[in-house]
Amino acid sequence: MNRKFKIAIAGGGAAGLMAAAAASSAGAEVILIEKMPAAGKKLLLTGNGRCNITNISMLKPDLRKIYGENGIFLSSSIKELPYEKLLAFFEDNGVPLKQEKDGRIFPKSDKSSDILDMFLDILRRNRVEILTETALKAIETEPGKPGRVRAFITDMGAFEASQYIIACGGKSFPATGSTGDSFLFAEQTGHRIEKLHPALVPVKVKETWLKKLQGLTLDYVGIEVLQKGKILFRTGGSLLFTHFGISGPEILNLSGSISALDPSDEITIRLNFVNQYKDQDIKEYMGNLLASNTKKSVLNMLKSILPERAAAISVELSGIDPGKKSAVITKQERKALSDALTGIKLTYNGTTGFAGAMLTGGGIDPSQLNPGTMRSGFIDNLAFAGEALAIDGPTGGYNLHMCWLTGFMAGKSAAGEI
DSSP states (O other): OEEEOSEEEEOOSHHHHHHHHHHHHTTOOEEEEOSSSSTTTTGGGHHHHTOOOEEGGGGSOOHHHHHOGGGGGGHHHHHHSOHHHHHHHHHHTTOOEEEOGGGEEEETTOOHHHHHHHHHHHHHHTTOEEEOSOOEEEEEEETTEEEEEEEEEETTEEEEOSEEEEOOOOSSSGGGTOSSHHHHHHHHTTOOEEEEEEESOOEEESOGGGGGGTTOEEEEEEEEEEETTEEEEEEEEEEEEOSSEEESHHHHHHHHHHHTSOTTSOEEEEEETTGGGTTSOHHHHHHHHHHTTTTSBHHHHHTTTSOHHHHHHHHHHHTOOTTSBGGGOOHHHHHHHHHHHHOEEEEEEEESOGGGOSEEEEEEOGGGBOTTTOBBSSSTTEEEOSTTBSOOOOSSSHHHHHHHHHHHHHHHHHHHTO
């Protein structure tokens, strides 16, 4: 099978679908090549199956704060596809939206399948050919012209086009087809790859006592990450305990930064179970709490401010007899209890890896691409889009928004070149 198209796109995820929609809506003849049995498999999983498509913070985004230094690369695409225009795109194509906690935007139906069906309907109307179970194997450049792609080589033959877009995803959730192909093709064509690491991923720790808290969620937990005694990151919020470690929104958002650290020096995660009282002197607060609960045991006293299992583990770590009455707690024991509540130390032991990650940290250095077209700076008819770019943000719809932006720019500019 050797066929010619105007635009060939590899990868049928969020960025690839958006690129195909943008290019075909501009009148270009497009083929979308996907190695899985169907396009959009990973898209269906986003937002726990509800598809958190964006966040209201993207209305007037601080790109560096959201995505780090590489986030400024998205400035051009934000101007071309502003927040309001993106929302109108979904709603005009039959998907009503709603806003939830923390500004997260979802389809009103709470079904990610509605987003996928919308894209597939657009591609059908625009006569985009979708070729599934077809893996991109290599990129062939024109003889004597290494700066121009001649064909996508797949296990179903060669596909020639005027413009090419790679949107094969990162390495997270490899079962959905994201196995790092984008990086292989980027390296093959001479592009730099920033160090890859799992991001938005649960964290493992060495301490086995955490199994006693498995399944428990605590709100208002203070979280600090230390290396060589220096606090590198500090945040606070909801924390979920697992049989292997910790998860929850705040840990997920920190996980990419933690997994990128040099593991040769021990990394410690310090938790404060009573972070909601941070504006008070904790020792004074504990003194008042003990004084007002003199007839209660230490354990029962703590159960008035913490779930039972969290209270029990705090007493255990303090070394105090849980049945000891609050009235007879010594000054030294009071300090030990305060320290146990505010300075619980966990030893970082890696993450659940790319298989358990929502996102790939690192990736293709965007400085090598044109921010207005997503095309390579040295291969004039090849563009990259989506998770493979080294532009990653926190949970809350930001990473899908990046895929929409880069896919749109790649597709629209490719059509404009024809």
